[in-house]
Structures are given as C-alpha cells and as structure tokens.
Amino acid sequence: xxxxxxxxxxxxxxxxxxxxxxxxxxxxxxxxxxxxxxxxxxxxxxxxxxxxxxxxxxxxxxxxxxxxxxxxxxxxxxxxxxxxxxxxxxxxxxxxxxxxxxxxxxxxxxxxxxxxxxxxxxxxxxxxxxxxxxxxxxxxxxxxxxxxxxxxxxxxxxxxxxxxxxxxxxxxxxxxxxxxxxxxxxxxxxxxx
Amino acid sequence: xxxxxxxxxxxxxxxxxxxxxxxxxxxxxxxxxxxxxxxxxxxxxxxxxxxxxxxxxxxxxxxxxxxxxxxxxxxxxxxxxxxxxxxxxxxxxxxxxxxxxxxxxxxxxxxxxxxxxxxxxxxxxxxxxxxxxxxxxxxxxxxxxxxxxxxxxxxxxxxxxxxxxxxxxxxxxxxxxxxxxxxxxxxxxxxxx
DNA sequence: ATTAACTGCTACAGTGCAGTGACATATAGC
DNA sequence: GCTATATGTCACTGCACTGTAGCAGTTAAT
Numbered sequence: 001x002x003x004x005x006x007x008x009x010x011x012x013x014x015x016x017x018x019x020x021x022x023x024x025x026x027x028x029x030x031x032x033x034x035x036x037x038x039x040x041x042x043x044x045x046x047x048x049x050x051x052x053x054x055x056x057x058x059x060x061x062x063x064x065x066x067x068x069x070x071x072x073x074x075x076x077x078x079x080x081x082x083x084x085x086x087x088x089x090x091x092x093x094x095x096x097x098x099x100x101x102x103x104x105x106x107x108x109x110x111x112x113x114x115x116x117x118x119x120x121x122x123x124x125x126x127x128x129x130x131x132x133x134x135x136x137x138x139x140x141x142x143x144x145x146x147x148x149x150x151x152x153x154x155x156x157x158x159x160x161x162x163x164x165x166x167x168x169x170x171x172x173x174x175x176x177x178x179x180x181x182x183x184x185x186x187x188x189x190x191x192x193x
Numbered sequence: 194x195x196x197x198x199x200x201x202x203x204x205x206x207x208x209x210x211x212x213x214x215x216x217x218x219x220x221x222x223x224x225x226x227x228x229x230x231x232x233x234x235x236x237x238x239x240x241x242x243x244x245x246x247x248x249x250x251x252x253x254x255x256x257x258x259x260x261x262x263x264x265x266x267x268x269x270x271x272x273x274x275x276x277x278x279x280x281x282x283x284x285x286x287x288x289x290x291x292x293x294x295x296x297x298x299x300x301x302x303x304x305x306x307x308x309x310x311x312x313x314x315x316x317x318x319x320x321x322x323x324x325x326x327x328x329x330x331x332x333x334x335x336x337x338x339x340x341x342x343x344x345x346x347x348x349x350x351x352x353x354x355x356x357x358x359x360x361x362x363x364x365x366x367x368x369x370x371x372x373x374x375x376x377x378x379x380x381x382x383x384x385x386x
Numbered sequence: 387a388t389t390a391a392c393t394g395c396t397a398c399a400g401t402g403c404a405g406t407g408a409c410a411t412a413t414a415g416c
Numbered sequence: 417g418c419t420a421t422a423t424g425t426c427a428c429t430g431c432a433c434t435g436t437a438g439c440a441g442t443t444a445a446t
Binding site for chain 4: 209
Binding site: 038157158161162165181188 | 230231344346347350351354355358362363366374378379381382383
C-alpha cells in the first residue's frame with residue numbers, strides 16, 4: 001500500500017529493515033496526526049517502535065515528515081482517480097470505483113489535507129484532483145445520474161464528506177461495502193428523483 | 194446568543210464591559226480552536242482584543258477556558274434539542290427545526306467536541322443528547338420518514354456530518370436555507386424511496 | 387465625584403518539544 | 417567473519433507557551 005517513491009533517490013538503496021521503519025513512521029505518523037495534529041515526534045516515534053533520533057535521520061525537520069505524509073496521501077489520491085478512469089468509464093462504474101479507492105486511501109492516510117493548504121505546491125495538486133472530480137460530477141449531472149439545480153458546490157462538498165465519514169465511522173465495512181453505502185446515499189440524496 | 198450562565202456565581206456581578214470581554218474571549222476562542230486546536234492563549238486573547246493576562250483572570254488555566262467553551266457548545270446543543278421538541282412535535286417539523294438550530298450552534302461554537310470526550314461529565318452530556326437524537330431518528334423510521342434496513346448507525350452518523358458540512362462549507366446560506374438542503378438530502382438519501 | 391472593579395503592560399520562572407552532536411551498538415550483505 | 421549502514425542513547429541548546437506577580441491607568445456604577 002505505502003510506497004517510498006517520494007524518498008530522495010540517495011535513499012533508494014536503504015536496507016530492508018530501514019525501509020520497514022520508514023514506512024512505519026509514515027503510516028503511524030499519519031494515524032497519530034489525524035487523531036491529534038499536535039502529536040510530538042517523540043510520541044510518533046515511540047508508537048512506530050523507533051527512536052526519536054531515527055526519525056530525524058530520515059527527515060530533517062518535523063515539517064519534512066509532515067510533507068512526506070501528506071505527499072503519500074496526495075499521491076494515493078491521484079492514483080485512486082487515475083484507476084477510476086473518471087473521464088472515460090461509465091459514470092456509475094467510475095463513481096463506485098473512485099469511492100472505493102478513496103475509502104482505502106482514507107483508512108491508510110487519514111490525515112486532513114486542510115492543514116497543508118498553506119503550501120502552494122500541495123494546494124495546486126489538491127486543486128487539480130478536485131477539478132478532476134468536479135468535472136466528473138458535472139458529467140454525472142449531464143447524464144442524469146445527479147439532478148441539477150442543487151446549491152452550488154453541494155455535491156462536491158458532500159461526496160468527500162460521505163467518504164470520510166464512512167471511512168472513520170464504519171470500520172466494520174470493507175471498502176467495497178462502504179462504497180455501496182456512500183454511492184447509494186449520494187445517488188438517492190442528490191439523484192434525479 | 195452566547196450567555197454566561199456557566200460562569201461561577203461569584204462573577205455574576207461583573208461589569209458590562211467585562212462581560213463583553215468574556216463573551217469575546219469565548220466565541221473567538223471557539224473559532225480559533227476550531228481552526229487550530231493548538232492555538233495559544235496569547236493568540237486567542239490578541240484576536241479577541243484583550244490582554245493575555247485578562248484571560249487568566251477569568252480562567253485559572255487553559256484547561257478551564259476550554260471547558261467553558263465546550264460547556265457553551267454543550268448547553269447550546271441541549272437548548273437546540275429542547276426547542277425542537279424531538280419527542281412530541283411532528284417528525285418532519287422537529288427534524289427541520291433541530292437541523293436549523295444546530296446549524297446556528299455550529300456557526301457560533303464550531304469547536305469539535307471529540308477532543309473533550311476524555312472528560313466523563315462532558316461525555317455523559319454529549320451521550321445524553323445523542324440518545325435523544327437517536328430516539329428521534331427511530332421515531333422517524335417508525336413513521337416511514339426514513340427507511341429501515343440501513344447500516345447500523347448510518348443515519349446517526351450522517352446527520353451531524355451533514356449539518357457540520359453545511360455550517361462550514363455553505364456560509365452564504367442562512368440557517369433556514371441550510372437546513373432545507375440538509376433535510377432534503379437526508380430524506381432523499383435515507384428516506385423511503 | 388468617588389470608589390471599586392477591571393484592564394494593560396512588563397518581567398519572570400517553569401516546562402515540553404524541536405533539532406543537533408558524538409559515541410556505542412547491532413545487523414544485513416558480501 | 418568483516419564492513420558499511422542503520423539504530424539507540426545521552427546530553428545539550430533554543431524556542432514557544434503556560435502560568436504568575438506587581439503596578440499604573442481606565443472605566444462603570446453609585
């Protein structure tokens with residue numbers, strides 16, 4: 001699930017255990033920062049089973065660790081969109097596939113992007129993904145899957161929120177089952193009656 | 194909107210300007226803590242237009258300030274539930290009224306209760322309110338307003354999320370208009386088809 | 387007008403966390 | 417087994433925030 005492609009090339013040849021540690025720090029960090037954005041590096045390191053100093057050997061600063069975590073989420077989101085083929089696939093298929101993918105992303109990288117939007121590069125990538133989804137939602141509306149006349153931006157705001165909610169609140173559901181619930185609620189709630 | 198009934202009785206006779214400052218600190222604090230839960234007392238005081246020391250004259254510690262803010266939100270929620278008459282009023286009426294009230298609460302006290310659930314007293318009050326709403330949702334289901342067979346807890350989780358979303362994301366809508374959107378989405382999404 | 391309450395300002399100690407350096411130890415790959 | 421690489425540990429500095437103290441100035445209520 002997690003990859004290390006955002007790690008500088010000079011670290012490409014790290015040992016297997018080092019790579020494991022790196023991944024543990026990233027995913028554990030994502031989980032802890034989602035629960036408490038002020039989580040200290042010491043607590044993240046402890047939870048990930050490594051020494052605080054080890055984290056600093058990988059990441060020059062707290063800021064860099066956060067950047068790596070958000071980078072992981074951003075990349076996972078971009079892969080999720082690509083895999084769903086939002087532009088070409090039939091809207092009903094693409095919607096379900098996208099939702100299922102994002103739910104998996106939300107569970108692995110539960111961090112909230114909102115805290116990183118100050119960074120222009122992050123914001124640009126997030127906006128690009130958002131535009132992609134917005135375009136898809138317009139296509140869904142044109143094809144009659146969603147009804148028109150809804151408040152501006154309501155569908156765009158509701159969809160991520162539904163996915164976020166089901167990701168956190170319904171851990172007993174598999175991503176596919178959770179996607180069923182989200183899609184059903186969305187299509188009934190915003191669909192052509 | 195904001196009251197001071199949670200302030201100890203010994204402060205009941207504060208001067209008018211002092212009461213204004215107190216209210217400013219509470220509402221500004223709620224707004225800033227919602228945006229950044231680690232906001233310092235100094236920054237909250239500055240934003241509220243008072244000295245940091247003044248905050249400490251009202252609240253013995255940061256913890257107490259937070260408690261007062263969450264208390265304000267809790268109380269506002271309880272008033273919102275009472276006013277909606279969830280047990281007696283016709284379900285459609287009660288639902289809209291409740292949603293509209295909570296949206297107003299969310300905009301005045303946008304803090305997330307999740308951070309205070311460690312406190313048993315807070316948790317108990319939140320749970321009591323939640324039970325009240327859950328009972329109402331069951332009544333709505335019995336009367337055919339919501340359909341049965343939905344995943345366990347889905348309606349209970351979705352409703353607050355919809356209200357939260359519309360409170361933050363659609364500031365241009367009045368509470369009544371925002372309530373229209375939420376109720377419409379909820380009833381179509383979870384209603385008897 | 388007088389008084390009591392309230393506020394602003396400066397300075398201070400205590401604390402926890404970020405980030406760094408040096409050195410000892412452990413381990414994967416040869 | 418040897419070596420390079422990665423990790424653990426201790427010890428330190430710097431910084432931001434919490435919480436406290438005293439004093440001077442301001443303002444609401446009588």
